[in-house]
Amino acid sequence: MEHNTIRVRFAPSPTGLLHIGGLRTALFCYLFARGQGGTVVLRIEDTDRSRFVPEAEADIAAALAWIGLSVDEGPTVGGPFGPYRQSERKALYHRHVKRLIAQGDAYYAFDTPAQLTELRSAGAAYNVATRMDMTNSLTLPADEVSGRIADGQAHTVRLRVPADRTIRFEDMVKGSVTVESSGIDDQVLIKSDGMPTYHLANVVDDHLMQITHVIRGDEWLPSVAKHILLYEALGWHCPAMAHLPLILSPNGGKLSKRSAQRLGLPVNVRDYQSAGYEPEAVVNFLAFLGWNPGTRQEVFSLAELEKTFTLERVGSAPARFDLDKLQWFNAQHLRRLSAQELWDRACPYLVEVAPDHGVAAAALVQDRIILARDLAETYPYLFTPPDDYDPRGVRRRWKQDSPALVEAYAERLSQLASWEESALETALRSLAAEHKVGAGCLIHPARLAVSGTTAGPSLFALLRVLGQTEVVERLHRAVAVL
């Protein structure tokens, strides 16, 4: 693929399994980049040792692969701007921070957690108003600062945030945003364990990796001002920004693991996978949460989305999660599959070995199911004879004359030379006429006998798919049992 200069990154934190909201961010990054012929970078933001989960990175990769998002550069594929894990880029951050300190835009701070707590409980913040009262390289003599560092005393590096700056920027989805620097604390840039904070690592990496568009969740919008201050101090250009509206739980609150569980919703991408949703449906559903093409089309493949997606059409209000809609999308995408593909996807849910009429069975119920697993779970009789017969159905449909009629039909069918739907129907209707009863007196008991239920696909299509031997056997058995 021909790549132009557009470079976008998806930068998750490996603190747990990839969340559905994180996947949506990844999707929008991907769609924007692919639509522009740009490059997709995966960067692992593992600067928080305390929350680091070793399996998380593999889960992220698996989730992206599952829904079909390819990555051009990243920790496993490599690329010219690596390494792609922030924990492996420590030296880079320190190099740039040294410059900031030398320029007077950042300073060492030696305050203890207790001091900081005291500061906050006094209702104050670490900023212009208070920094000269704290223990830092702004207030300590130079030789004491170097002494403390040489002694290995715990310290952080903080950004010296200017007192009265109005920071204005244009967000591609939110529009114009204004923030006063007076409301921003002197941000920690390097933590006492030597790791960079998100803000520093993010700015340094986005610049070094030549990221042109920062596309991420709305929760970062207030941080942009801090980042702009950093870009300015470092003398770098700020990439274009696009902050995506958050996905809310169906009742409007935050879509947290707990709230989702309470509502019976999957949260992690792998939960969607194991619940049986198709990747195409998840993609389509996620794309329509906060974005729409402005046309009547609703069902999109990933490739179609790549062509159609624009950031301009991303809305700015948070969107609630709607499971009904996901299910509808799932049903729609199932119908776009060939019968063979549908059968392949349903196979994992079948306990029995794949029968040779599997594809025909899939075609039979393709437009009736919501999940591929429904093929196995709501139509088990397509593959195994019914264990029992719906009692309500028996009461309603299995009449006095049913055994004789069904037996006669079985007899007729065993004699049949052609196993075409029309032949099956003709046989039934003529038999009914001979017995001077309506066709329904035979159709309903026959369905019950063959499937154990009163609902399902057209009887004759069902019989055709099941095959002569099986059908005759099931009819006989029902007559014997009922």
Add this chain to the structure above:
RNA sequence: GCCGCGUUCGUCUAGGGGUCUAGGACGCCGGCCUUUCACGCCGGUAACACGGGUUCAAAUCCCGUACGCGGUACCA
């Protein structure tokens, strides 16, 4: 608390001064099709948060209020 962002049917949304008696989709309800149940088709239900401006004209622009979400960490 302070700061930022947001607010059109229950939900996702179209619309960005007159074409809006506000359109589509999901859901829900009804009908048709089908001697079953779905699908499909047809129809129905239901919204511009509130209050002030600006304007000949406001869902659309401005201000305020309410509500929601986010941020305010040596988490990202």
